[in-house]
Amino acid sequence: xxxxxxxxxxxxxxxxxxxxxxxxxxxxxxxxxxxxVGAAHTLTEPDVxxxxxxxxxxxxxxxxxxxVRPADTGQVAAVVTACAAAGVPVVPQGGNTGLVGGxxxxxxxxxxxxxxxxxxxxxxxxxxxxAFGAGVPLAEAQRHVAADGWEIGVDLAARDTATIGxxxxxxxxxxxxxxxxxxxxxVAGIEAVLADGSVVRxxxxxxxxxxxxxLGQLLIxxxxxxxxxxxxxxxxxxxxxxxxxxxxxCGSVAGAVDVLAGLRPRLDAGxxxxxxxxxxxxxxxxxxxxxxxxxAPLPDPHPAYLLVxxxxxxxxxxxxxxxxxxxxxxxxxDAVVADEPARRAAxxxxxxxxxxxxxxxxTRRGAPPVKxxxxxxxxxxGPVVDDVRGVLSSAYPDAVLYLWGHLAEGNLHLNVLGVDPxxxxxxxxxxxRTVAAAGxxxxxxxxxxxxxVPWVGLSRSPAELAAMRxxxxxxxxxxxxxxxxxxD
Ligand code: 2HG
Ligand code: ZN
Numbered sequence: 001x002x003x004x005x006x007x008x009x010x011x012x013x014x015x016x017x018x019x020x021x022x023x024x025x026x027x028x029x030x031x032x033x034x035x036x037v038g039a040a041h042t043l044t045e046p047d048v049x050x051x052x053x054x055x056x057x058x059x060x061x062x063x064x065x066x067x068v069r070p071a072d073t074g075q076v077a078a079v080v081t082a083c084a085a086a087g088v089p090v091v092p093q094g095g096n097t098g099l100v101g102g103x104x105x106x107x108x109x110x111x112x113x114x115x116x117x118x119x120x121x122x123x124x125x126x127x128x129x130x131a132f133g134a135g136v137p138l139a140e141a142q143r144h145v146a147a148d149g150w151e152i153g154v155d156l157a158a159r160d161t162a163t164i165g166x167x168x169x170x171x172x173x174x175x176x177x178x179x180x181x182x183x184x185x186x187v188a189g190i191e192a193v194l195a196d197g198s199v200v201r202x203x204x205x206x207x208x209x210x211x212x213x214x215l216g217q218l219l220i221x222x223x224x225x226x227x228x229x230x231x232x233x234x235x236x237x238x239x240x241x242x243x244x245x246x247x248x249x250c251g252s253v254a255g256a257v258d259v260l261a262g263l264r265p266r267l268d269a270g271x272x273x274x275x276x277x278x279x280x281x282x283x284x285x286x287x288x289x290x291x292x293x294x295x296a297p298l299p300d301p302h303p304a305y306l307l308v309x310x311x312x313x314x315x316x317x318x319x320x321x322x323x324x325x326x327x328x329x330x331x332x333x334d335a336v337v338a339d340e341p342a343r344r345a346a347x348x349x350x351x352x353x354x355x356x357x358x359x360x361x362x363t364r365r366g367a368p369p370v371k372x373x374x375x376x377x378x379x380x381x382g383p384v385v386d387d388v389r390g391v392l393s394s395a396y397p398d399a400v401l402y403l404w405g406h407l408a409e410g411n412l413h414l415n416v417l418g419v420d421p422x423x424x425x426x427x428x429x430x431x432x433r434t435v436a437a438a439g440x441x442x443x444x445x446x447x448x449x450x451x452x453v454p455w456v457g458l459s460r461s462p463a464e465l466a467a468m469r470x471x472x473x474x475x476x477x478x479x480x481x482x483x484x485x486x487x488d
Contacts, residue, residue, distance in 0.1 A: 030066045032086075033110065036078045041069035041116070052093060052111050053104070057359065057368045060101030060450060062109065064091075069113045073191060073199060073230040076112065080228060081197030083110055089480045092224040094166030095137060097158040099371045100449025102170065102223045102485050109483075112228060114165050120144045123236055127205040129188045131233045134165025141234070150236035153180030157352040165229045171221030173445030178408040179275040180237070182445070183220065189233030190216035194226070195476035203233050218471070223447045224482040226475045240311030244272070244318035245344040246326060249302030249334040253281065254382025256306040259331040260407055261378075263308065266325035272312030278351045280305050280404035284358075287402065288350055291357035297350055298334045306407060307351050309344075354404045358415045361402075369402070369415040370424050371451070374435045375444035376410040384438045388414065391430050396423060411444040425454075432458055453488050 034042040043049050044066045054061040065088060070076045083090045089109035096103055105111040117133035123145055124130065130150075132141050139159040142152055154167055156174030166172070168190070172183045180186065189203035192215075200215055219227050250256040256279050267274050280288075281304045288294065297305075312318050319339040326335045338344045362368040376384050385403060392399045398418040405412040419427045432442045436458040443452055443459060456465065472479070472487060 032082055033066055033068050033079060036082065037068050037070050037075050041071070043067040043069070052096065052113060055099070055101055055104045056097050057099060057362075057371065059368045060104040062091075062105035063107045064105035064111050065108055067105075067111045067113055069116050071116050073117070073193065076114070076117075076228055076230050077193045077197045077199050079110065079112060080193050080195065084196060084478065084480055087478065087480065089483050090228070091482050092165070092169065092228045094135065094163030094169070095158070095161040097162045098166065098170065098449060099373070099446050100451040102447050102449030102482070103166070104450070106484055114228070114230065115163065117165070117230055119231070123148050123150050124205060127188065127207060128236050129205045129233045130236055131189065131203055131205075131231060132164045133231050134163060134168075134229050136164050138162050138164060138167060145236050146239060149239050151239045152234055153186045153237055154183050157355060164232050164234065168220050168229050168232050169222065169224050170447040171445075173406065173409065173411060175276045175278060175406065177406060177411075177445075178277055179273060184217065186235045187216060187220055187232060188235050190219055190229060191231040192216075192219050192227035192229045195478070195481045199230075200227070201231075203231060205233050221447070223449065223485050225472060225486050226481065228481070240275075241314040242272075242312050242316055242318050242339065243309060243341075243344060244322045244337060244339040245307065245309045245347045246322050246335050246337045247297050247347045247350065248306040248308070248326060248332055249298050249300070250304040250306055250331060251302070251333060252382060253279065253304050253385045255331050256304045256407060257378050257381050259306055259329055260308070262329040262331065263325055266328060267308075267310060267322070270321040270325060271316035272310040272318045272321060274308060274408075275311050276307070276309040277408040278307040278405070279407040280307075280351055280354060284354055284402045284404050285350060287361060288353050288357045291360050292349065292353055294346075294349060294353075297347065298336060300334065302333050305350070307347060351404065354402065354413075354415075358402050358417070361400075362417055365417055367417070367421055369417050370419065370428055371446075372414040372416070372428065372431055372442075373444045373446040374412055374414065374432070374440050374442055376412065376435060376438055376440035378407070378410045380438045380440065381407075381410055381412065384435060384440065385412070387434050387438070388431055391434055392416065392427065395430060396420075396427055399427065406445075409444070410440070429455070448486050450484050453484070453486065456486070 052067040091105045091111045093103040093111045115135040117135040119133040121131035155176045167183045191201040319337045323337045396419050400418040402415040432455045441459045
């Protein structure tokens, strides 16, 4: 992406002083925003605004003043400046695939949809990076770099809709963390608009560039509370020539943890690299099959399933190596290995379609699931799953727990259905306290959003929270950026 000229950005801001003034005087807020982004991109009609005012789960919603769809960083800066002058909260929004209410407008706020920031730059082979506008969906960024033989180190089921800006704002995890780490590790540069409308930009791609505080890293995972991410320079890696996927039947969640522990050194010793290790269990698989019509993946059912993917070069005998490693690993009850793309994709479907299957079950039951995303030391996964099942069913006999996740990182997605809406907060408390007591984190990869604000103290000390509040106060003293997210 060509570097925007900061002077041009400042120029845009100056041109929009009138708009800021109008908003300040409350003449007509929508009109002021219209002057910045144009009438076609200032949305106030309820049926058009609707899609931006509610999250994917249907659990979180707000009544925005107007949805604004800026075309570029200059317009983002102008909107933020105008809203700051008028004291109007701004809620950055990417693909709106988040599951914790972090991109949903509070009443009277301006959701800033970043989807029009869709520039994509060429891969710079020297630094192995490519720049993208914040609004580019992950799948499009993946296709863009794949054309030149590269891939991005982040991948997740919501790839078609989740945007690069959203992945960065939430420090998303996903299915490649075992190999490449979280999104944080894939970011080589950031451009963002701060709460006062100023633009910070460090998109050079320099691989060594230590000059004081790393503002970009501070913005990653800040969930839109410190700035609006407008562009990102992402690292890329050479695309794998071959892939193999195995779906493995295991005796329990703890058994799947043991199988992975036994399998990993064997895979390390052979060709290829382990890039994914995912988990789901029998009742989740049954729900996915019912929802999708998919057939059984293995002849017999198993209590838990491990899905692993390995990648390698053109000559690597990956499926053979994977099958051999599985044969030698204790605890494997059955397994199917695939390397042909359609068969691999079919195995991934059992894992990736859990979210939509559970959402459909929520619709049937009349309430969306309570979605809890936690992480634990892998050795505690099995016992904690048993504990959570135990505490939930004794407090709420009708509760139904669906769980799946990213096994190597001990990241569980606990989806609870069948709890009376009046009891959802207490049920969440029960689960999150069980996780925290076992040394886990209440927030693994989805962020805190609005959903988990009451529980941040379970995973961060008073000193850590005080430091976070100090950072927030310094960068957004009026608390207009994504209010209600992270802090109450
Ligand atoms: C996944 O890994 C996503 O499937 C979504 O992070 C998890 O729906 C969920 O709870
Ligand atoms: Zn996940």
